Amino acid sequence: MEEEKSRLYIVELKDKKDYWMKLRIIGISLWIFPLILLLTGYFFKKNGFTGVVKSYEEGAFRFIQYIFFFSGIGIVFFCDSISNFFAKIFFSSIEKGNKNEGKLARGYSSYTIILMAFFNFIGSCGFIGFSICGNFTWLVIFIVLNFSLLFRYFPSYERFSNLISQINLSKENQK
Secondary structure (H helix, E strand, O other), X not given: OHHHHHHHHHXXXXXXXXXXXXXXXXXXXXXXXXXXXXXXXXXXXXXXXXXXXXXXXXXXXXXXXXXXXXXXXXXXXXXXXXXXXXXXXXXXXXXXXXXXXXXXXXXXXXXXXXXXXXXXXXXXXXXXXXHHHOOHHHHHHHHHHHHHHHHHOOOOHHHHHHHHHHHHHHHHHXX
């Protein structure tokens, strides 16, 4: 009975066009940040920017660059695990059997916004790396990775229903 209520609400949420439009507008606005980083880097490079550190291959800045490189790439490789982690946080009420209608919509909104903002850290890592060495290719690669994850996790009803079904399956497998 409780599971049928949850499925009915998920179907009803599909018809709430205002909810999805607002969530997509928020999602699109989160695409602006990496675009600003890319344009800033382009204008820096066009005006002769060569990097803050002249000998970035030596000393501490080399390790700082490695940290940002591996942080950005690590997020890309572990994006599904990161997504599952945030899903468990925001949809914990489903796992406990408390399927309040409003909590599902708020949980998915919060999940989407936090996850997409977290993925923007990839672009930040690329911009910091570009600032250190002046390598525009570094920035472009990280921004492309950033955009690909933002596209992959862009809010949609299909993504929402798949996420809920995955959480319900993991709950059933734990029993």
